Amino acid sequence: MRVSPARLLAVPVLLVAALAACGAEPALDTPAASAPVVAGKKINLSPDQNRVRTGKVAAIAARVPKEIAADGRLTVGFSAGGSPPLVSPATDDTTLIGVETDLAQLVADVLGLEFTPRSSSWENLFLAARSGTYEAVFSNVTVTEERKDTYDFATYRIDQLAWQVPGAGPVKAIKGPADIAGLRVSVGSGTNQEKILLDWDRQNRAAGRQPVEILYYEKYGDVLLALKSGRVQAYFGPHPNIAYNVAVSGGSRIAGTFSGAGPDLQGLIAAMTKKDNGLVEPLHEALNTVIRNGTYGQVLERWGLASEAIPESRINPPGLPRQPAS
Structure with a gap:
């Protein structure tokens, strides 16, 4: 992990008990309805998901490495610090729900394996x-060139990032490096x-502009509180989470969107496996199966993410380029 000289470790903010109890992320303003509506879709946050399902494809299931298929399960990792609509605890504060869990369930169905979700910190996902x-x-x-050294990837969504800023704040638009010079931002x-x-x-410093002050928080909820209080002026994160929060909570807006692979390449989100363990090929085939049979589209639609669909899954495509050494 590369650490910036400007890095400032922020102390996590204690969340109010009511929000912590229901497992929801705190918002800039209180949502107007218990069943949020995003991109015209009412989002079900309860543990009773009635997930979209599909059938086993024997020919693809047979390609799962024997050591992985032996226990009859597909053990899938998710970041415990996630937020809707990607992955987050349901209203029971235990069941993991979101577009990520739904797609993993579909893949497990095609492979004839029991979907077994596990949650951890973001950093531990890679170690595990x-x-x-x-x-x-x-x-x-996101697929990156550095990650491809250690892992294999089968893509399933486009990767869009966004800048979230307070609705009444002074930052109007973020289009490039100059627009964040001197700001306090979180990532x-x-x-x-x-x-x-x-x-x-680095580009700003080389051009003689003010450096960015970067603040790090463990949870998106802490970021939202920092935005509301003015401790940070902008947050750079996944577009789906930010769009969801803006639609449901109000009080903030999107000041710019960017590809997760940089300015010259469309970023892609992918299922990640241990490199060369033989699982990426059947994962890839399973994803293309659900893309073709329409269940993939149903899952993205139910979470308001139809605009992030891809026409086909790819194995280890070009990703975010390697970054220069600090």
């Missing part, structure tokens, strides 16, 4: 995938958006 503890990770992971540690942000900061 590398060790084989998690047979796959479906957690908004997730160890993410591809952090790499893009650090590159922008």
Whole structure:
């Protein structure tokens, strides 16, 4: 993990008990309805998901490595600190729900395996995938050239990032490095958006502009509280989470969107596995199966993410370029 000289470790903010109890992320303003509506879709946040399902495809299931299929389960890792509509705890504060869990369920169906979700910190997802503890990770992971050294990827969504700013704040639009010079901004540690942000900061310093002050928080809820209080002026993160929060909560807006692979390449989100363990090919075939049979589209539609669909899954496509050494 690359650490910026400008990095400032923020102390996590204690969340109010009511929000913590229901497992919801705190918002800039209280949502107007208990059943949020995003992109015209009412989002079900209860543990009773009635997920979209599909059937086993024997020919694809037969290609799962024997050591992985032996226990009859597909153990899938998710980031416990996620937020809707990607992956988050349901209203029971236990059941993991979201577009990521739904797609992993579909893949497990095609492979004839029992979907077994596991949650951890963002950093531990990579350690657990590398060790084989998690047979796959479906957690908004972007394909990058550095990650391809250690993991295999089967793509399933486009990767869009966004800048979230307070609705009444002074920052109107963020289109490039110059627009963040001198700002206090937040970003997730160890993410591809952090790499893009650090590159922008290097460009600003080289051009004689003010450096960025970067604050790191463990949870998106803490970021939202920091935005509301003025501790940070902008947050750079996954577009789906930010669009969901803006639609449901109000009080903030999107000041710019960017590809998760940088300015010259459309970023892609992918299922991640231990490199060369033989699982990426059947994962890839399973994803293309659900894309073709329409269940993939149904899942994205129910979470308001139809605009992030891809026409086909790809194995290890070009990703976010390697970043220069600090």
